[in-house]
Amino acid sequence: MSQTPENKKGQVETTGHVWDGDLREYNNPLPRWWLWAFYGTIVFAVVYWILYPAWPYAGTFTKGIETVSFTVQDKDGKTSTVTEHWNSRALFNKDMESSPSALAQKEWLAKVKDMSFAQIAANPDTLNFATSMGHALFGDHCAACHGTGGQGVLSVNPDGSYPNLTDNNWIHGDSYEKIVSDITNGIHGNMPAFGALFKGEKLNDLAQYVLSLSHQEGVNEEAANRGKASFATCAGCHGANGQGNQMIGAPNLTDKVWDFVDVPGAKTIDEKVKLVEGVIDHGLQHQMPKFGDRLSPEQIRLLAVYVRQLGGS
Ligand code: HEC
Ligand code: HEC
Known part of the structure; x- marks a missing residue:
């Protein structure tokens, strides 16, 4: 009741409009x-x-007049300062060179730069740093093919297989230097097709022999014995006893570890034989891209430490 226009008459102006005879509107100034x-x-x-x-x-x-400066490093390690109009990407780059975690990372990188692989691995702190950096890099660059944990893919179609890096079984060798060169230069795995040489029963006998090398259950021993002679064609790469050759990336055929052919996934011996026959018939081709132009030598070294310990080496 105390808020009617009558009470405040003279204190607050009204707009002058009147509705329904006596409804008026205050014209309060904005605070x-x-x-x-x-x-x-x-x-x-x-x-x-x-x-x-x-x-x-x-x-x-309109770009605005505010700028952000940050330093970049080219592939040869030379640094230069870049100034850009304000943008969040440049800001991120600037953060990356001055934030406490970025500085800590730089310090660790400098620390491991001149250490040998053996020295990095021997010190729990540097090993920890290398594996955590390596893990992050692996997620960004390698997981698409090798899986997030490096467990690889063993596909029914061998072309879709990617080697498991978590077993301690190496197609190309587990020395740090070899792993670094594999990552830097990429890998071209190539087994020629032998379909013209082996057909029908001869092909079956050879496949049975290959499966007998890793003692697969249900192998037809007679057929395997017949196939043994044909393996001479394969021995140049896979070794006389099928033990493999890391120099040329020919897998060991005597262990139960299969890198490309999904023998463990096949239920019956007939299916296993079919898969091995397919490889002999068509050969195998696998390409891993080279990372030497995408990652710095430091990053590749850390990746090598990470990947090698994945397999327990
Ligand atoms: C010129 C060398 C070469 C010869 C000869 C060769 N291989 Fe291979 N083999 C390879 C390479 C290299 C690989 C891996 C291919 C890849 O990386 O894609 C391979 C892979 C395989 C695999 C798959 C192993 C796995 O773990 O998945 C089988 C099985 C195999 N070879 C059997 C044979 C048989 C049987 C013969 C004889 C007819 C033969 N190879 C002859 C080089 C050779
Ligand atoms: C485009 C798919 C692809 C990507 C991405 C990839 N790889 Fe590979 N990688 C392969 C293939 C295929 C092979 C098997 C090559 C062969 O022997 O035929 C392989 C083989 C390897 C081997 C050898 C394994 C052994 O048993 O000797 C290592 C080590 C390896 N990769 C590490 C890496 C690392 C580290 C990265 C990330 C920087 C990476 N790969 C990214 C496809 C890939």
């Missing part, structure tokens, strides 16, 4: 603090437009 805050936002917006990217025009946008 001063509110007005100043409002003007403040306008000034803020104008300053913002001048400093930062703001208005779209003609297919681009």
Whole structure:
């Protein structure tokens, strides 16, 4: 009741409109603090437009006069300073060189740079750093093919298989130097097709012999014995006893570890024989890209430490 226009007559103006005979509307001035805050936002917006990217025009946008500087390192390790108009990517780069965690990482990188692999592995702190950096790099660059944990893929179609890096079974060898060169230069695994040489029963006999090397259950011993002679064709690469050759990346055929052919996944001996026959018939081709142009030598060294310990080496 105390808020009727009559009570406040003379203190607050009304707009002059009258509804229903006696309904009037106050014309309260906006509170001063509110007005100043409002003007403040306008000034803020104008300053913002001048400093930062703001208005779209003609297919681009106003870039603002604020800049961000950060240092970049080229492949030879030379550093230079880059200055760009303010953008969040440049800001991220700047953060990466000055944030406490980035500085800590730099310090560790410098520490392991001149250490040998044996020294890195012998010290729990540097080993820890190498494996955690290696793990992150692996997720970014290798997991798409080798799986997040490096467990690989053994596909019914051997072309879709990627080697398991978590077993201690190496196609190409487990020395740090070899792993570094494999990652740097990539790998081209190639077994020629022998379909022209082995057909029908001869092909079956050879496949049975290959399976007998790893003592697969249900192998037809007679057929395997007949196939043994044909293995001479394979021995040049896989070794006289099928033990493999890491120099040329020919897998060991005597262990139960299969890198490309999904023998463990096949239920019956007939299916296993079919798979091995397929490889003899068509050969195998696998390509791992080279990372020497994408990753720094330091990153590759850390990856090698990480990958090698995955297999328990
Ligand atoms: C010129 C060398 C060469 C010869 C000869 C050769 N292989 Fe291979 N073999 C390879 C290579 C290299 C691989 C791995 C292929 C890859 O990386 O894609 C392989 C892979 C295989 C695999 C798959 C092993 C796995 O773990 O999945 C089988 C099985 C196999 N060879 C059997 C044979 C048989 C049987 C013969 C004889 C007819 C033969 N190879 C002759 C080089 C050879
Ligand atoms: C495009 C798929 C692909 C990517 C990405 C890839 N690899 Fe490979 N990798 C392969 C294939 C295929 C082979 C098997 C090559 C062969 O012997 O035929 C292989 C083999 C390897 C081997 C040898 C394994 C052994 O038993 O000797 C290592 C080590 C390896 N990769 C590490 C890496 C690392 C580390 C990365 C990331 C920097 C990586 N790979 C990324 C496909 C890939």
